[in-house]
Amino acid sequence: MLSYVLNEADVAAVRFGISPLCELGLSLRAIRDPSRFPLQLPWLRRTEAARAELDLDALTGLIDDRLWTPDFLNPRPTSPLTRLDDEMAALRSISPAEFERDLVAVHGRIPEVFAGSPRAAIRRLADALDELWAATFEPYWPRMRAVLEADVVYRGRQIAQQGLAAMLNGISGTVDYEGGVVRVRLRDPNDRVQPIDGLGLTLVPTMFTRRGSAPVGDGPPMIMYPARGQGALWEAEHVANPAAVAAVLGETRARLLSALGDPASSTELGVRFGVTASAVNQHLRVLRDAGLVVSTRYGHSVLYLRSELGASLLAAGR
Template identity: 55%
Template sequence: MVVRYQLAGRDLGEVRFAISPLNELVLSLHAWQDPGRYPLHLPWIRELQRLRGRLAADLLVELVNGDLWTPDFLTPRPWSPLTRLEDELAAIRRTPQEVVDRDLRLVTGGSRLPAVLRGSDVLDRILDALAGYWEICFAPHWPRMRALLEGDVTYRGREIAQRGLAAMFAGLAGRVRLTGDTVEVHVRSDVHWTRPVTGGLTLVPSMWTSSASAPILPDEPPMIIYRARGLGTLWEAQPLPAPGALAGLLGAHRAGLLVRLATPASSTELAVRLGVTTTAVNQHLRALRAAGLLVSARHGRSVLYRRSDLADRLVASASPPS
């Protein structure tokens, strides 16, 4: 079926790009239903399986159905490439109860909701479950995820400047095209509607869609979620460059970790970046902290490590002058 957004006059100049941490969090629940559709995310999916016991999994699994639909109220239109998760959660908390019930029934496909999705406190429980899911499974990896999404936005902006708006739309996905003043999105859902754009059309890159999608209901804000470029590189192991003198003193792995930890990171994030186990990373981190070269602090449910002042001086003295 087809969703059509009509752009007229100034609407063409109000096409914007935005990034939504909440959209990415909710759409990642697709991988709970059908992990085989997301082979590029296999390292993350393996980690998820190990961590599911720490999550409100009985509730989260009900937020996506067999057709990979999720409630529209949980995938709001973001307004900026700099959107923060806490701001999105605060906005969602104000969703009217009737909208929550309507969208949950559309996804579950029944007049009677599953027990875990009933009750006047269901919205609070959903948001608490999503916040816990973020802290455990997303926050350690969000810096690299955001970098990939921001890279896509930069590429699309350059494409508009060099080739025009129609070429950019055609490059989003095979399901999207701009014809005259109308953007068409071919969706898998059994919907077919046309509406004018008010307030601008927002384009949102995602790591969790195979092509492109739009909201199911025509009264939702105009938005197209499309597959971001470069997903094949997201979970690739990254090298650990280190000055030769520092590597000779500490060993290549520990020296490389010190160089990387100019900005805070968790052991889980480092393990995924480097393509090694968390246990191996933790051994090096403990040794470096015991030597006074790292400091650590708890951030939510994660422990973040960064270089100490002593390590900053050591790295600076070992690095060749630029």
């Protein structure tokens, strides 16, 4: 059990971040044990051939049988707009002492693949991660990022409507908040209590965890939790069609309106419905102009959400 103790100032400083490097490191869990990540099986199938050409010795040396990864793969993001290039530059410049300490914290030793010169080992693992990104993440990152950003928007809406406690108690079944303490039930049998002490608690949605998790060491306070909407990322979605609404709006627009109970980008919707993002954008503009959906810019993405008028129309149609 890991307990983060928040004072009044810390409660106000809870924030969200998205980390491409964190996603990259945590994806090694799905690669190592696909059976534990059924929602990502389509991604694993699509990238299987590309992964066969990678430096698998270096990549597998970063994860142990418990599916733990070293903390240098889980940097605390400063915002939801963190860039992989910045995170990789920081990784390449970590000190040999930090590199070896984080590996030992996971493995109890330095894995053989990283024995010898620490600087050479850091270069090798960074090169391996760059290749993993290019082969298996870069083609799909806009879709993944859309899901992660939509989750952050949803959690922010929860805080505004229901309060911080409701949001924290809803991010994972292994995370709960009460009396100023956030508890994360980890597989680590050791109990840890860590005051926030003005450092801020960062919440990081991810595609590659099924439960709340945290860094192995006593680094900056951070909780990684499963992002909502993962299951819809890889497969086309078939939404029940309210026939009366479809007769007015058309089948595609009615399906989009039905799906927008939670915020989503045109890229994500295109993947879910198996159509191009440009076609989705045309329909979304019509729905927005009619007042049936609202949009908000989030970083480089535009997220759409069903408006009260749109919800009323669906309710009447049903």
